[in-house]
Amino acid sequence: MAAAESPKKFFSLRFDPLLRAFLMAPLAIALVGSCQSAPAGKAAIDLPDPVHSGPVKLPPAQLGLPPDPIHGQKEETKGFPVPKPPLSKEYWPCSDCHNESQPPNRTRRELKDDHTNIKLHHDEANRWCLDCHDAENRDALHLASGVTITFDESYRLCGQCHGTQYRDWKSGIHGKRTGMWNGEKQYLLCVHCHNPHSPHFKPLKPEAPPVRPQSIR
Amino acid sequence: MLTENTEIDSSSAPSGEVAETPEQKLSMSRRNFMKHSAIVAGAATAAACSTEELEKFTQKRLRELSQPELQALIKRMEADYKKKFKKDVDVRATPAAEGVKFGYALDLSRCVGCRRCVHACVKENNQSRPTPEGPHNNPIQWIKVLEMEKDKGIDLTEANAYYNPEEVPREGHFYMPVQCQQCENPPCVKVCPVQATWKEPDGIVVIDYEWCIGCRYCMVACPYGARRFNWAEPNLPADQVNTNTHILGNRPRPKGVVEKCTFCIQRTRAGRYPACVEICPVGARKFGNLLDPKSEIRAVLESKRVFILKEDLNTQPKFFYFFGI
Numbered sequence: 403m404a405a406a407e408s409p410k411k412f413f414s415l416r417f418d419p420l421l422r423a424f425l426m427a428p429l430a431i432a433l434v435g436s437c438q439s440a441p442a443g444k445a446a447i448d449l450p451d452p453v454h455s456g457p458v459k460l461p462p463a464q465l466g467l468p469p470d471p472i473h474g475q476k477e478e479t480k481g482f483p484v485p486k487p488p489l490s491k492e493y494w495p496c497s498d499c500h501n502e503s504q505p506p507n508r509t510r511r512e513l514k515d516d517h518t519n520i521k522l523h524h525d526e527a528n529r530w531c532l533d534c535h536d537a538e539n540r541d542a543l544h545l546a547s548g549v550t551i552t553f554d555e556s557y558r559l560c561g562q563c564h565g566t567q568y569r570d571w572k573s574g575i576h577g578k579r580t581g582m583w584n585g586e587k588q589y590l591l592c593v594h595c596h597n598p599h600s601p602h603f604k605p606l607k608p609e610a611p612p613v614r615p616q617s618i619r
Numbered sequence: 620m621l622t623e624n625t626e627i628d629s630s631s632a633p634s635g636e637v638a639e640t641p642e643q644k645l646s647m648s649r650r651n652f653m654k655h656s657a658i659v660a661g662a663a664t665a666a667a668c669s670t671e672e673l674e675k676f677t678q679k680r681l682r683e684l685s686q687p688e689l690q691a692l693i694k695r696m697e698a699d700y701k702k703k704f705k706k707d708v709d710v711r712a713t714p715a716a717e718g719v720k721f722g723y724a725l726d727l728s729r730c731v732g733c734r735r736c737v738h739a740c741v742k743e744n745n746q747s748r749p750t751p752e753g754p755h756n757n758p759i760q761w762i763k764v765l766e767m768e769k770d771k772g773i774d775l776t777e778a779n780a781y782y783n784p785e786e787v788p789r790e791g792h793f794y795m796p797v798q799c800q801q802c803e804n805p806p807c808v809k810v811c812p813v814q815a816t817w818k819e820p821d822g823i824v825v826i827d828y829e830w831c832i833g834c835r836y837c838m839v840a841c842p843y844g845a846r847r848f849n850w851a852e853p854n855l856p857a858d859q860v861n862t863n864t865h866i867l868g869n870r871p872r873p874k875g876v877v878e879k880c881t882f883c884i885q886r887t888r889a890g891r892y893p894a895c896v897e898i899c900p901v902g903a904r905k906f907g908n909l910l911d912p913k914s915e916i917r918a919v920l921e922s923k924r925v926f927i928l929k930e931d932l933n934t935q936p937k938f939f940y941f942f943g944i
Contacts, residue, residue: 574915575726575923575943578902582890583914584719595902603901605786609734612760612780613749 482572482589487553493517500540508532523600534559534598560592567592671695681827681866682817693866700871704857712866713888715821721882722822722909722916723893724925725796726943729903730764732787732794736895736904737762740798743883743894744869745861747853757851761880762798762895763844769793798895799824799845799880800928800936807837807846816877822909822937823882825867833875842929843936846879882906909937 499516500506510530513520522530536544543559544550551558561568570576577595581587596603674695684692693710700708737760741748749758765778769791778795788794805824808816815830816837838846852874864870865885872878883893887906896904907914916939919925925939 570922570943573918573922574907575905575919576902578896578899579915580892580897583887583892583907584890584911587892590902595900603731605788606731606733606900607785608732608783608787609738611734611783612737612763613758614781 482557483587484554484557484591485588485594487556487591488594489553496535496540506532506537508537520599523602524598554591556598557592560598564592678829680815680830689866696866696870700860703871704855704860706857706860706862708860708862708864708870710864710866710870711885711888713885715819715823715888718908718910719821720909720937721801721887722907722920722937722939723801723882724905724916724919724923724939724941726903726905727793727795727940728942728944729901730794730796731901732764732766732782732789732792733900734764735898735900736796737764739894739898740880740883742859743861743886744881745853745855745864745871746847746878747849747851747855748859750854756854757849759847759849759853759878761845761847761878762796764794764796766792766794795940796895797843797845797928798938799882800843800934800938801880801882803935803937804933806840806842806932806934810836810840812836819867821888823867823884823887824879825881825884826877826879827867828870828872828876828878831876833877835877837877842932842934846877848877849874903943 513531534543536542536550539550542550542552543556545559546562557568557571561571567576571589571592574589577592578590579587580590592598592601678692679688681689681692689712693712696710697708700706700710740746740761741759744761746759746761747757750756763780765775765780766782766789767774767778771777773795782789782792801822801824803818803822805816805818808818808824812834813830813832815827815832816824818824833848835846835848838844838848849872853872855871860871861869863885865881865888868881868884883891883895887893892906893904896906905915905919907916909916909920911917919941920939923941923943925941927936927939
């Protein structure tokens with residue numbers, strides 16, 4: 403049950419370009435993958451976003467490589483149609499409490515007064531709230547480069563570390579899309595399935611098993 | 620006794636010729652009787668049958684219907700469903716679109732075996748439900764989720780479809796949902812003695828429920844066990860009927876016909892994702908047009924190592940499995 407030969411054969415009959423793209427995919431993936439690493443922590447200067455910006459990513463044409471088969475020639479960085487981020491009404495907007503009356507405390511500490519329900523299990527040894535949440539604009543997030551982004555674009559933040567998942571999410575392999583297969587669709591955000599503070603997927607109760615044939619009447 | 624019989628026989632022998640005449644008369648009258656009764660019975664049936672029933676009896680196969688005939692049939696079906704379920708059931712016959720070949724991919728490294736897809740499919744596709752009073756009538760599910768051990772790999776003989784732990788995924792196990800693989804070279808279609816099942820231009824293998832004779836050859840021929848039979852009158856409570864139906868898909872079925880997954884033909888021919896794709900809580904299910912280079916299914920085929928089930932049988936499924944991680 404390793405890689406199947408048949409679909410390849412099947413497609414090679416009809417989609418010769420596809421087969422070529424298939425063979426070139428590892429090269430292109432390596433190219434994109436090399437551009438998607440980001441250090442943790444907030445950068446002091448406003449560097450261009452290393453994940454998405456043009457200068458870091460060389461256009462494939464310059465390297466003599468075929469266009470990236472997954473993304474096409476242009477890699478979009480924003481504007482994916484996403485449903486509303488799952489922000490709890492109780493706490494949103496953050497600036498209701500985090501305003502002038504509460505100047506940001508940048509000391510790394512365990513939260514004891516509020517947000518005690520949040521237990522960080524997401525590389526907690528190396529990061530805490532303000533690595534992702536912006537201290538100045540409390541209703542926004544920020545990338546490692548310091549660029550602030552809205553919660554609608556949180557995939558950019560996640561994609562800084564989880565490059566392969568981000569790449570797959572953009573091409574529709576990772577995550578879930580709903581709507582029309584040939585038209586308007588919604589891309590669920592990372593946080594619709596993964597709790598950003600504890601992203602490991604939680605076990606589920608399975609639905610009822612099928613009835614054994616012998617008990618069917 | 621024997622002697623008596625022979626005596627009787629021998630005694631009747633001389634009058635044999637005389638006795639033949641009433642027999643002949645009898646046989647003549649029987650023939651006449653049969654002739655007349657056949658005419659009378661035929662006339663009586665025709666008189667007793669409404670035109671609707673006659674139409675049903677002389678119904679042509681779906682593929683041979685002209686547009687007006689098809690519309691008339693749909694109207695008749697909708698009227699029947701209205702009578703049966705006391706609600707308007709919308710039966711459509713949306714044809715396959717040009718330049719579309721549906722494909723499906725399932726990420727085995729994400730599937731957790733929660734069976735949300737199985738039950739969403741039952742609701743969407745009007746499958747027979749278990750009867751509420753105890754033992755089950757004939758519940759039908761088109762998707763079967765197999766639990767297998769990671770140590771053993773994909774081993775269909777040791778797979779368990781009846782797992783029911785408190786929580787999934789179970790340690791050391793992985794899950795493989797199996798449903799109709801929509802083969803390019805479908806064995807089920809080859810064996811059907813009445814051509815009641817065929818492959819549509821967009822690749823979906825469908826069944827004409829009116830034409831199916833219930834011989835179940837297709838179920839035997841299918842290497843994936845994807846087809847289900849309505850052994851009893853399907854138990855479909857009126858309040859649970861999905862009224863958005865397709866004539867080749869999820870319209871309520873009669874007893875005695877075979878049914879199976881149609882990639883939610885009523886949804887996908889209208890541009891929507893299948894119900895199992897939309898319900899999957901882990902996003903393991905991918906669907907799209909194989910002929911569209913920008914579709915998700917093409918992205919999977921181009922960048923992941925996919926495999927198909929029972930490749931050696933040359934069924935050429937359009938249902939691909941892959942390990943996304």
